[in-house]
Amino acid sequence: MKPAPSLLSSAFLQPAGQALPAPLLALRKQRGAALVDMPMPTRKTENWKYSSKYLKLTDEMATSLPTAGKTGSALAVPGYKVAFINGVMVPEASEYPDLNDILIQRFSDLSDAEASELAERLDSTLDAKAVQFAGLNTARFEDGLVIRLKPDAVLDQPLFIIHEVTADASGSAFPRIFVEAGRNSQITLVEEFISSGQEAVFVNSVTEFTLAEGANVTNIRLSMGGENVQHIGATGVTQQRSSRFESHCVGFGGPLRRHDLRVRLEGKGAECKLNGVVVTQGTQHYDNHTTIEHVAPNCDSEETYRNIAADKSHAVFNGRIHIHPDAQKSNANMSNKNLLLSTGAEIDTKPELEIYADDVKCAHGATIGQLDKESLFYLVSRGIGIREANVLLTMAFINELVAQIPVDAVKDTVQIRLNQFFDQAFQEV
Amino acid sequence: MLSIKNLHASVEGKEILKGINLEIKAGEVHAIMGPNGSGKSTLAQVLAGNDAFEVTSGSVTMHGEDLLEKATEERARDGVFLAFQYPVEIPGVSNLQFMRTSVNAMRHHRGESEMNAAEFMKLAREISKQVDLDPAFLKRGVNEGFSGGEKKRNEIMQALMLQPKLAILDETDSGLDIDALKVVSDGVNALRAEDRAILMVTHYQRLLDHIVPDFVHVLAEGKIVKSGGRELALELEERGYAWLGIKDDETAASSALSNSAN
Ligand SMILES: Nc1ncnc2c1ncn2[C@@H]1O[C@H](COP(=O)(O)OP(=O)(O)O)[C@@H](O)[C@H]1O
Ligand SMILES: [Mg+2]
Numbered sequence: 001m002k003p004a005p006s007l008l009s010s011a012f013l014q015p016a017g018q019a020l021p022a023p024l025l026a027l028r029k030q031r032g033a034a035l036v037d038m039p040m041p042t043r044k045t046e047n048w049k050y051s052s053k054y055l056k057l058t059d060e061m062a063t064s065l066p067t068a069g070k071t072g073s074a075l076a077v078p079g080y081k082v083a084f085i086n087g088v089m090v091p092e093a094s095e096y097p098d099l100n101d102i103l104i105q106r107f108s109d110l111s112d113a114e115a116s117e118l119a120e121r122l123d124s125t126l127d128a129k130a131v132q133f134a135g136l137n138t139a140r141f142e143d144g145l146v147i148r149l150k151p152d153a154v155l156d157q158p159l160f161i162i163h164e165v166t167a168d169a170s171g172s173a174f175p176r177i178f179v180e181a182g183r184n185s186q187i188t189l190v191e192e193f194i195s196s197g198q199e200a201v202f203v204n205s206v207t208e209f210t211l212a213e214g215a216n217v218t219n220i221r222l223s224m225g226g227e228n229v230q231h232i233g234a235t236g237v238t239q240q241r242s243s244r245f246e247s248h249c250v251g252f253g254g255p256l257r258r259h260d261l262r263v264r265l266e267g268k269g270a271e272c273k274l275n276g277v278v279v280t281q282g283t284q285h286y287d288n289h290t291t292i293e294h295v296a297p298n299c300d301s302e303e304t305y306r307n308i309a310a311d312k313s314h315a316v317f318n319g320r321i322h323i324h325p326d327a328q329k330s331n332a333n334m335s336n337k338n339l340l341l342s343t344g345a346e347i348d349t350k351p352e353l354e355i356y357a358d359d360v361k362c363a364h365g366a367t368i369g370q371l372d373k374e375s376l377f378y379l380v381s382r383g384i385g386i387r388e389a390n391v392l393l394t395m396a397f398i399n400e401l402v403a404q405i406p407v408d409a410v411k412d413t414v415q416i417r418l419n420q421f422f423d424q425a426f427q428e429v
Numbered sequence: 430m431l432s433i434k435n436l437h438a439s440v441e442g443k444e445i446l447k448g449i450n451l452e453i454k455a456g457e458v459h460a461i462m463g464p465n466g467s468g469k470s471t472l473a474q475v476l477a478g479n480d481a482f483e484v485t486s487g488s489v490t491m492h493g494e495d496l497l498e499k500a501t502e503e504r505a506r507d508g509v510f511l512a513f514q515y516p517v518e519i520p521g522v523s524n525l526q527f528m529r530t531s532v533n534a535m536r537h538h539r540g541e542s543e544m545n546a547a548e549f550m551k552l553a554r555e556i557s558k559q560v561d562l563d564p565a566f567l568k569r570g571v572n573e574g575f576s577g578g579e580k581k582r583n584e585i586m587q588a589l590m591l592q593p594k595l596a597i598l599d600e601t602d603s604g605l606d607i608d609a610l611k612v613v614s615d616g617v618n619a620l621r622a623e624d625r626a627i628l629m630v631t632h633y634q635r636l637l638d639h640i641v642p643d644f645v646h647v648l649a650e651g652k653i654v655k656s657g658g659r660e661l662a663l664e665l666e667e668r669g670y671a672w673l674g675i676k677d678d679e680t681a682a683s684s685a686l687s688n689s690a691n
Contacts, residue, residue: 373481374517378571381477382531382587383505383538392530396521396570 008038008136009059012172016064017088017142019108021115027122032139038132047130050316050348051287054256055230058170061202064142065171073194078409079158086165087173087205088143101153102187107144107176118146122178125208125236130291131260134234137174137206144176149185151212158188158220158407163205167197167228177207181215181243188218190410193233195225205233211243213267220410223251223259224417227284230256241267241296248405249276250414252421253284253313262291265299265327275401276305277414279421280313280345287316292334294327294360303334306398309345310425320352321364327357334364339371339397341425387429391422430455430626431496431595436487438475445471447651448487453595458627460637460662463648464670464677469630470514472648473599476628477511478504491595506538508594512584512601514630519571524583527571528553532590552590559619560586561612577604585616596620597628602636614639634666649675 013032018025041048041055048055065086071093073083082104083093089106096104110118126134149155165173181187191207203225211217217237225231231254237245251257263272278286292301307315321332338347349366371393379389395418402418405411431453438446445468453459463469475482476489478501489496496504519527532552533543544552557564560582572580581601588596601613617640620627629642637645637659645661646653647670655661655673670677 372517372519375519377479377481377501378513378517378519379522379527379531380500380502381479381505381511382527382591383502383534384527384530385502385534386500388530388534389502392522392526393519396519399521 006040006042008035008040009057009062010036011059011062012057012136013139014062015140015142020143021107021110021112023112023116023119024107027119028139028141031135035135035139038136041132047289047318050314051256051258051285054285056256057202057230058200060170061172061200063171064140065166065169065173065201067142070166073162073164075162077160077162078407079160079190080155081160081162082145084145084161084163084175086171087141087175089145096159099153101150102155103148105146107141107146110146118178121210122208125210125238125264126206126234126262127291131234131262133204133232134206134236134260137176137204137234140172140174140204141176142174144178147177147179147187147189149181149187149215151183152185153182154186155188158190160190160192163191163193163203165195165201165203165225165229167195167199167201167226170199170201172202172204175203175205179207179209179217181209181211181217183212184214185212186216188220188407190220190222190407192222193225193231195229198226198228200228201230203229203231203233205231207233207235209235209237209245211237211239211245211270213241213243215240215243217244218246218406219248220405220407221247221249221259222410222413223249223257225254227254229254232256232258234260235262237263237272239263239265239267239270239272242269243267244270245272247272247274248401249274249288250405251276251278251286251288252417253278253280253286253315255285257286258289259287260289262293263301264293264295265301266295268296269298270296271300272302274301274303275404277398277401278305278307278315279310279418280308280315281310281421281425282313283311284313285315289318291320291322292332294321294323294330294332297326297328297330299327300331301333304401305336306401307336307338307347307349308341308394308397309339309347310341312342312344314346316347317349318352319350319364321354321362323355323357323360323362325356328359330357330360330362332360332362336366337397338366338368339394340368341371341394387426390426390429394422430492432490434488436475436489437485438471438482439485440471440482444485445482445651446475449651449653451646451653453626453628455626456623457644458621458629458640458642459644459646460629460631460642461646461648462631462634462662462665464675465632467648468651469648470599473511473514473597473630476597477501477509502534506535510588510591510593510596512581512588512596512598514599514603516572516580516584518573518575520573522571523568524571525553525567528587528590531587535591556586556589559589560616562586578606578609581605581613582609582616585613588620589616594624595626595628597630599630600632601629602631602633610636610639634662637662647673647675649673
């Protein structure tokens with residue numbers, strides 16, 4: 001057996017597309033240079049402990065997937081739409097209004113001055129050490145999308161970003177989004193990661209949000225790529241005074257799924273609500289790493305994640321709450337519950353609390369369990385079939401989180417996918 | 430209708446039922462009494478099909494068919510209903526969703542069309558009134574946060590919705606105050622019908638003041654040690670289980686007096 005390579009292959013450091021403004025090309029080059037000796041995560045890498053074995057990058061997957069001639073997903077959405085194909089936005093397949101106070105632009109369409117300003121801010125919401133692969137996205141993005149909301153701007157409908165990867169050949173895609181929400185602005189951004197084709201591909205995505213004072217941002221993220229897609233994604237958020245960030249991450253497993261979500265509460269009175277649902281089956285994997293930084297005082301964070309693992313699948317949750325010394329009167333709540341649907345499934349959960357302020361309220365809880373036999377018996381004793389009873393109880397575990405998804409069409413999509421999951425998971429029941 | 434022959438059952442390798450024989454005809458109401466731990470709930474659970482209990486020998490037939498080889502849900506669809514001594518709480522599944530799924534599973538089994546939401550709500554409202562439960566409870570999780578008495582009334586409500594052939598009521602009277610006891614026994618009496626049998630498990634005789642049984646059986650250490658008419662219950666109340674040479678922590682009579690303390 002060939003030993004696993006210990007450094008990121010140099011094949012991964014060749015970006016495609018030179019159509020970017022000079023400041024962004026320069027940033028990309030700089031990040032690439034910094035990754036030359038990037039060690040690949042192993043079992044001994046603390047934040048990849050349970051997941052490194054699923055990461056199987058080959059040199060064939062290093063090349064950027066072609067974007068020329070692709071039309072983009074025909075998926076109809078109840079709102080505005082931006083279609084990404086293999087990491088690059090496709091204007092012909094996108095539909096959004098031309099507004100004065102909300103600017104939606106490709107990186108490649110920015111002036112040098114705008115690009116230079118953006119280059120300063122890219123990666124600013126993430127911690128390069130903790131989110132190793134975000135840097136790779138910055139070294140590789142072919143293009144990207146920047147959404148700027150001017151003060152008080154309100155987008156009247158959700159904006160859907162359909163991230164499609166076409167896996168007709170092996171390769172990779174590096175979608176990049178930067179959202180700058182101005183003072184008291186509001187937006188709901190839905191991101192759907194989907195795939196077509198069967199070849200082994202790698203998706204490395206980064207989405208960043210900066211929320212100015214009083215901004216209100218909702219982000220729904222659906223991870224629904226195929227069994228041939230290894231996906232490492234990161235979401236970074238910084239929040240100023242009295243801003244609110246709400247996220248709903250729904251993930252279906254794959255050969256490798258990793259999402260790092262980091263929220264920094266930097267302004268007094270900011271609040272975030274992070275919901276997450278993960279379901280895995282077969283030999284799938286999913287790893288959520290979240291970090292909430294309470295930097296400023298009087299901020300609230302509420303985090304609720306649920307994992308359901310069937311068959312021989314593996315789900316991981318790592319939730320870190322860091323309360324900085326100045327963050328008095330912080331209120332942090334984290335709940336992680338996990339459901340194992342088979343004895344062969346595995347779930348690893350780890351809450352990490354670091355509290356350096358004394359006047360804080362911080363509660364956390366994590367549980368791992370199976371479907372309750374007594375409850376199952378109660379349901380079937382009323383004539384409900386055993387399969388349906390299993391579905392009812394499994395759904396009960398995540399009902400509340402699904403119900404909270406604020407866009408009905410997304411809720412429906414999630415329910416359809418969940419039903420497919422149940423069909424598979426309870427096939428032999 | 431129901432014929433139990435020499436039924437033995439154990440849990441975790443320990444034999445609990447040690448040869449039960451019982452014949453129940455349609456239209457009859459049977460009461461099973463006995464001290465705590467004598468195996469009353471075990472019998473009820475075995476009849477409903479809880480596989481935590483292993484039937485080691487004996488047979489149970491209902492309408493001539495082998496009941497024991499059927500899955501729990503099949504027994505339910507054939508008309509077996511168990512009102513649990515300790516109904517489980519299921520947060521995340523609403524009572525409404527639960528009962529509608531149940532009613533429709535039964536209808537489906539009978540080849541009838543599903544009840545739509547409006548029809549179901551109408552029925553559910555009516556019956557919830559009958560057992561004195563606020564219809565608002567339908568929206569809550571199954572038994573979630575219910576008081577002991579509400580749970581028992583919810584069990585009777587389900588029996589009334591499902592109209593079973595054989596209703597097994599496991600201590601549906603315990604934990605009820607006098608008013609709730611009245612509501613529950615009115616519900617049970619409403620269930621009495623020519624084509625239906627009722628098997629009531631009770632620790633106390635007081636329920637039998639409201640629901641008059643045709644037969645009373647005394648269960649002790651996994652066996653029926655005495656059977657008789659309703660006068661047997663009265664005699665037990667007066668003389669206690671010790672009269673039959675049965676050990677009990679509390680006598681039937683004294684516990685009957687402490688009913689509202691539950
Ligand atoms: N799930 C179980 N596991 C172990 N022992 C049990 C279980 N259920 C009942 N038993 C035992 O079986 C005996 C009879 O219990 P039960 O049928 O509940 O009695 P009753 O309903 O008459 O009070 C008791 O000794 C009880 O401890
Ligand atoms: Mg009992």
